[in-house]
Amino acid sequence: MNLRKIAIAAIATSLVLGSPAVAGNKLIASGQRVKVAKSTMTVQPNVEWNKMGARPGRNSETWTLDGDGLNDLTFYGGIESGRPLFREVDKKNTPLPKVSSTMLLTDIPALLENSYRVALQTSAVQIDAVQPVQFAGTNGVRFTYSFSHQNETLRRRGEARAAMIGGKLYMVTYEAPALYYYDRSYEAFRAAAESVKL
Amino acid sequence: MASGKLAPFALTLSAVLATAPAAAQKAPPLPTYTPAYSPTGVDERGLWMESDEAERRLRDSRSVIKDPALTGFVRDVLCRTVGQDRCASVRIYVQRIPAFNATMYPNGAMTVWSGLLLRVRSEAELGAVLGHEFGHFELRHGVKGFKNARTGTDIMAWAGILAPYSPSYQFGAIGQIFAFNRAQEREADLQGLRYLGASDYPSAEAATVWTRLMAEADASALGRKRKASHNYAAGFFASHPTEIARAAYLRKAAQEIGDVEPYPNDRYRQALANWLPEFLSDQIKLNDFGGSEYLLNELAVDGWTTPLLFARGELYRERGHPRDLVSAAQFYQQAIDQGGAAPEAWRGLGLALLRSQQPAPGRAALREYLRNRPEAPDAAILSTLIAE
Numbered sequence: 001m002n003l004r005k006i007a008i009a010a011i012a013t014s015l016v017l018g019s020p021a022v023a024g025n026k027l028i029a030s031g032q033r034v035k036v037a038k039s040t041m042t043v044q045p046n047v048e049w050n051k052m053g054a055r056p057g058r059n060s061e062t063w064t065l066d067g068d069g070l071n072d073l074t075f076y077g078g079i080e081s082g083r084p085l086f087r088e089v090d091k092k093n094t095p096l097p098k099v100s101s102t103m104l105l106t107d108i109p110a111l112l113e114n115s116y117r118v119a120l121q122t123s124a125v126q127i128d129a130v131q132p133v134q135f136a137g138t139n140g141v142r143f144t145y146s147f148s149h150q151n152e153t154l155r156r157r158g159e160a161r162a163a164m165i166g167g168k169l170y171m172v173t174y175e176a177p178a179l180y181y182y183d184r185s186y187e188a189f190r191a192a193a194e195s196v197k198l
Numbered sequence: 199m200a201s202g203k204l205a206p207f208a209l210t211l212s213a214v215l216a217t218a219p220a221a222a223q224k225a226p227p228l229p230t231y232t233p234a235y236s237p238t239g240v241d242e243r244g245l246w247m248e249s250d251e252a253e254r255r256l257r258d259s260r261s262v263i264k265d266p267a268l269t270g271f272v273r274d275v276l277c278r279t280v281g282q283d284r285c286a287s288v289r290i291y292v293q294r295i296p297a298f299n300a301t302m303y304p305n306g307a308m309t310v311w312s313g314l315l316l317r318v319r320s321e322a323e324l325g326a327v328l329g330h331e332f333g334h335f336e337l338r339h340g341v342k343g344f345k346n347a348r349t350g351t352d353i354m355a356w357a358g359i360l361a362p363y364s365p366s367y368q369f370g371a372i373g374q375i376f377a378f379n380r381a382q383e384r385e386a387d388l389q390g391l392r393y394l395g396a397s398d399y400p401s402a403e404a405a406t407v408w409t410r411l412m413a414e415a416d417a418s419a420l421g422r423k424r425k426a427s428h429n430y431a432a433g434f435f436a437s438h439p440t441e442i443a444r445a446a447y448l449r450k451a452a453q454e455i456g457d458v459e460p461y462p463n464d465r466y467r468q469a470l471a472n473w474l475p476e477f478l479s480d481q482i483k484l485n486d487f488g489g490s491e492y493l494l495n496e497l498a499v500d501g502w503t504t505p506l507l508f509a510r511g512e513l514y515r516e517r518g519h520p521r522d523l524v525s526a527a528q529f530y531q532q533a534i535d536q537g538g539a540a541p542e543a544w545r546g547l548g549l550a551l552l553r554s555q556q557p558a559p560g561r562a563a564l565r566e567y568l569r570n571r572p573e574a575p576d577a578a579i580l581s582t583l584i585a586e
Contacts, residue, residue, distance in 0.1 A: 095422060097485045100518055104553060106579055110516070114483045123294045123312075123480045124260050130576035141579055150295070151259050 024053035028063060033195075037061045039077025040198055041136070041170060046191040049073065057086035063192075071176040071185045073192060078168035085115045085169075094118050101167030105141040106130065108162045108169065113145065122150040135163045136170055136198045146178065157182045161193050172196060228396050231283045231336075242304070242341040249305035249340075256291055256307065263292045263312065263473075271469040272310055272328070279325035280332050280393045288332065296480040298411060302331040304340025315470060316477040316493065317414070318407060320463035325397065326390055326404035326448075333389030339382045350375040376435055383438045388451055395455040402458040408445035414492050415441075421488015475540075478509040487517050507533035508543050515550045523554040541570035545580070552583065 028034060028049040033042050037060050049063040056062060056074060063073040079085060084096035097114045100107075109127045116125045125147040133142035140163030148155045157178045162171035174189035176182040237246040256262065263269070269292050277285035289307045297313040308331055318324045334340070350371045357367035387404075394401035416426035429440045438444075452458075470477075481490050490513050498506050511529035514522040530547035533539040544567035551560030561584045568577055568584075 092422075092424065095485060097516075102518070102553060104549060104583065106549060106576060106583070107518075109576075114485055114516070117480075117483050118485055121295075122261070123296060128575055129578075131578040132582045139582070148260050151255070151261060153258055153260060155260070 026051040026053075033197075037075040037077030039170075041075060041077040042197050043075065043172075043192050044195040045188065047188045049188075049192075057084070060086060065185055065188065066181070070181050071189075072174070073189055074173045074175075076162075076169060076171040076173075078165070078170055080168055085111065086119070089119065099169045101164070103164060103169070105132075105139070105162075105164070108141055108164075108171070109143045109145070109160075111169075112160060112171075112173070116147055120147070120149050122148065124148045124150075133161055135161045135172075135193075136165065136196045138163050138165055155179075159186075159189070161196075165198060170196075170198065228281065228284075228392065231281070233283065233287055235287075237304075237341075239341075241345060242338075245341055245344055246305045249303040249307065253289070253303060253305065253307040256309065259293070261293045261295060263294050265292070265473070268292055268469070268473060272315075272324070275321050275324050276308075276328045276332065278321070279329045279390075279397050279399060281396070284332065284336070288335075294476075294480065296477070296484055300327055300331050302334045302340075304335070304338075306335050308332070308335075312473070312477050312480065315473070316481060317411070319410075319466070319496070320403060320461060321466050322394065322399035322401075322403040322461050323407050324466070325399045326394055326401075326407060329390030329393040330386045331390075332393070333386035334382070337382075337385060337389060339386065343379060343382060346378045347375050350378075373434055376437060379437045380432055380439050384444075384447065387439075387444060387448060391448060391451050391455070394452075395457065399461055400457050400459050401452040401455050402449075403461075404452060405445045405449040408441045408448065410496065412441045412445070414489050417492035418486050418489035421486065421491070475505045475509070478505065479512070482509060482513045482516060485516075487513065502532070504533045504536045504538045507536065508539060508546070511543070511546050511550070515546055515553075518553065520554060523550045526550040527554065541567050544570065545574075548580075557586075 028045060028051050030045055030048045033044040035041070036043050039059055045063075047065075049065060052062040052064060052068060054062070057076075057079075059077045059079055061075055061077075062068055063075075065071045076085065079099045081101035082098050084098055086096070088094075088096050096118055097111055099111065103111070109130055113125050113127050117123065126145060128144040128146065130141060130143040133140050135142070140161055142159070142161045145158045145160070146155055147158070155178045156175050158173055158175040160171055160173040162169060164170075172189075172193045174186070174193070176185060237243045269290055272292060273285065273288075273290050276288060276290065279285075287306050291307065291309045292315070293309050293311050295311040295313060296316070297311055298317050299311045300314055301309045308328070310328070314327060315324070318327065353371040354368045357371065361367055391401050391404055394404060412428055415428075419426040428442055430442055432438070432440050432443070439447075478494075481493060484490070491510075494506055494510050494513065502510075507529050511526045511533065514526035514529065527547055527550040530539075530543045530550065533543045534547070544563045548560045548563030548565075548567060551557075551563060564580050564584050568574065568580060571577070574580070
């Protein structure tokens with residue numbers, strides 16, 4: 001086999017193996033109102049986002065600008081009472097805390113913190129400021145947090161806005177590495193979060 | 199998670215022998231120890247190099263608790279267990295991970311997880327675990343395990359070529375790798391007991407660690423509406439002997455040594471006092487009601503102290519059944535009445551009362567919290583709950 005054939009074979013192989021998996025990522029256009037998280041929740045972003053094909057759970061979806069490790073905007077569209085925030089990896093040995101329709105607004109940050117602690121197997125999750133906010137036209141909660149994965153030195157920051165509406169949890173979270181990325185895309189998150197309607 | 203990365207060479211303690219325990223001898227004096235051991239041979243040198251790199255990462259990890267008092271105490275217990283000459287070279291990293299484990303790197307770096315410190319009750323019990331880990335180091339288990347695994351996988355590869363239709367060779371080779379690992383764990387357990395036998399600590403306490411761990415696993419399972427179960431014999435792929443086996447052979451070996459003089463555990467409690475609320479908080483956030491409730495009851499064996507009552511309130515409020523909220527409010531109130539409670543007890547009391555439809559006393563408790571913690575990070579949202 002000469003070099004040219006090898007090169008062609010290599011390209012052919014890379015085309016077969018290297019093509020993106022059937023992830024179904026989708027471009028979200030700027031300025032248009034879209035339905036999110038298989039729910040009645042709608043959002044109007046002010047920049048283009050990419051919707052990830054993989055969902056964290058049944059009633060949720062994730063958008064990103066540069067990849068979900070660098071900026072992660074996740075919508076939770078009405079998580080029902082008795083259900084976890086996102087998909088459980090090991091239901092038997094490490095079950096996640098469940099949403100309850102009688103939760104107070106102050107219980108939402110605790111639910112997110114404990115879910116992250118169990119799912120990421122880390123104790124480095126901290127809730128910072130918790131404030132009231134208008135979310136999806138109702139009284140909601142806005143809170144900032146920071147976390148890092150077990151044995152990782154990278155610190156991520158996050159902000160969430162959430163409300164209990166009709167006994168279900170509606171929430172938007174934005175997470176990015178504290179260094180550079182968080183501040184850079186914060187405005188795009190804010191615009192999306194403030195545009196949430198039910 | 200890091201345990202995956204460390205798996206090839208970190209020897210862990212975590213739960214789970216099929217072979218019958220060998221007769222333990224009455225603790226003989228420990229052999230003379232040669233400090234500043236240098237690895238020999240290409241395998242051991244390579245393993246040490248990898249461990250050095252992993253230790254560098256560990257040192258900078260955010261999970262390491264940088265409290266000289268706590269690390270100093272753990273080192274002191276290790277030194278009292280294995281002796282001053284042996285412990286000097288060990289580097290100890292206490293990690294904030296709410297699970298029962300400790301690990302030893304082949305190069306002599308030791309990690310102790312906060313969940314272990316929360317679960318052992320005395321210096322002797324901690325010494326038993328640290329002695330086990332140091333045993334792995336002194337007996338050079340890292341390199342022996344690595345060589346055994348390599349031989350096993352070599353046999354599997356050759357059997358695949360030479361005897362492709364006889365999977366029993368490969369099956370046997372896999373089983374041998376795990377059985378070797380279990381034998382090492384048992385060897386380290388008994389080595390740990392020898393250290394205890396030569397120390398001031400009573401070796402009888404090594405077995406109680408495992409019986410209590412089994413009881414906690416039962417409580418966790420029941421809390422999750424599952425059947426509690428324990429294996430009498432280790433499974434084919436088990437890396438550790440079962441807890442039942444460990445408790446049994448450790449108790450037998452300790453009886454032969456015969457030192458059952460109890461050791462006071464005041465010093466252990468004092469050393470942990472500053473960190474107890476933090477470790478309890480990590481435990482309660484694990485969504486394991488049964489296990490956490492068992493642990494709290496174990497810790498409260500000499501009475502419910504204020505931090506324990508507060509933690510129990512948090513645990514019950516977290517689960518949040520209507521009856522739990524009533525119990526939570528009682529625990530917070532008891533913590534407050536006992537004195538010395540942090541203002542957070544008022545916060546918990548207020549939120550528990552609000553959720554159980556008692557708005558007036560709930561708001562009053564939240565107001566009390568905000569009076570004591572005006573700068574609280576959740577002051578703004580609590581104010582709206584008070585105003586509603």
